[in-house]
Every structure is written in C-alpha cells, then in structure tokens.
Amino acid sequence: MELIQSFSVDHTKIVPGIFVSRIDTLGDQTVTTYDVRVKKPNVEPAIDVAAMHSLEHIIATYLRNDPDWKDEVIYWGPMGCLTGFYLILKGNRPSKEIYELMLNAFKLVDDAKDVPGAAAVNCGNYLMHDLDKAKTCANEFATYLEENANNNDIFEYPKTERLVTDEGQQFFDS
Numbered sequence: 781m782e783l784i785q786s787f788s789v790d791h792t793k794i795v796p797g798i799f800v801s802r803i804d805t806l807g808d809q810t811v812t813t814y815d816v817r818v819k820k821p822n823v824e825p826a827i828d829v830a831a832m833h834s835l836e837h838i839i840a841t842y843l844r845n846d847p848d849w850k851d852e853v854i855y856w857g858p859m860g861c862l863t864g865f866y867l868i869l870k871g872n873r874p875s876k877e878i879y880e881l882m883l884n885a886f887k888l889v890d891d892a893k894d895v896p897g898a899a900a901v902n903c904g905n906y907l908m909h910d911l912d913k914a915k916t917c918a919n920e921f922a923t924y925l926e927e928n929a930n931n932n933d934i935f936e937y938p939k940t941e942r943l944v945t946d947e948g949q950q951f952f953d954s
Contacts, residue, residue, distance in 0.1 A: 789937055791821040796924055797934030798875045798882055810872045817864040818921045826862035831913035834895045839885045841896040849881055875935040883925050889918035
C-alpha cells in the first residue's frame with residue numbers, strides 16, 4: 781500500500797501551527813484539509829483525551845455557528861495521535877487566511893461555561909470531557925499562535941528533501 785500523504789510529513793520537524801495538509805477536488809468542489817497542530821509531535825505530551833473531546837465539541841460548535849464560516853465547514857475533528865485537529869473547508873485558502881478563525885476559535889474556549897452536546901442524548905461518550913484542561917490547552921495554543929503570527933514556520937510544513945530510487949520509492953533525507 782502507498783503511504784498516505786499525512787504520514788509523509790516529517791513529524792520530527794513539524795511545529796505547532798496551521799498547515800494545508802491536502803487539497804482535493806470532489807466533483808466541481810475543491811476542499812482543503814488543514815492540519816491544526818496544537819502540540820509538537822513526539823516531544824510535547826499529547827492532548828489529554830478528555831480535553832481533546834471537549835475542544836472538539838466547543839470548537840466544532842463555534843465553527844458551525846460562525847456566520848462567516850459556517851457554510852464553508854465540512855469537518856472538525858481530532859487527530860488520532862492527539863497532537864491536533866483536522867479542519868476541512870470548502871475552497872482552497874492558504875493557511876494564513878484561516879489564522880484569525882483558528883485563533884478566535886481557541887480563544888473562545890476560555891469563555892465556555894460548559895461543553896455543548898455533553899449529554900448522553902447528544903454524545904457517544906458524554907462522561908469523557910474535561911473543560912478545565914481544554915481551557916488550559918486552548919489558552920496555550922492561542923498564546924503560541926499570537927506570539928508566532930509572523931513566523932512562516934507555523935504556516936508551512938517543514939521542507940524535506942526526499943531521495944527517490946529508480947523504482948520510485950521515496951526516503952526522507954533527515
């Protein structure tokens with residue numbers, strides 16, 4: 781099997797940030813998947829699973845209610861490695877164009893009094909939420925985004941040279 785695109789990113793070099801992960805055309809619609817990387821992989825501890833779940837609920841609710849963005853949002857959800865989220869939007873925008881959206885989304889977590897949809901009738905694991913840890917994580921990431929707003933490294937995947945064999949196999953030159 782071919783290695784999928786997200787596993788081809790050198791996770792030893794990526795920093796927290798907002799990256800274009802992939803661009804797809806579905807019929808006549810272009811959609812972009814963004815890698816919203818909150819933690820440095822394999823260096824920082826992963827996001828607490830209950831905090832991740834709460835962040836998913838709060839930010840998904842915000843995105844799907846934002847008057848300027850709600851019609852563009854296809855998906856917001858956690859990465860399996862618990863270091864960030866994927867956001868899928870209609871269209872094709874560079875990462876910098878969704879910076880304010882992501883900054884505002886993570887900042888608004890601090891104002892949350894509860895986690896939307898955190899009831900048995902709305903959620904498949906309604907007891908697995910931690911609003912306090914979600915707030916801490918969101919505050920750290922929002923501060924990081926603000927401090928690094930002019931740093932292109934938070935908007936572009938790290939560049940790596942790949943050696944390609946005659947048979948077409950690719951290897952990272954790290």
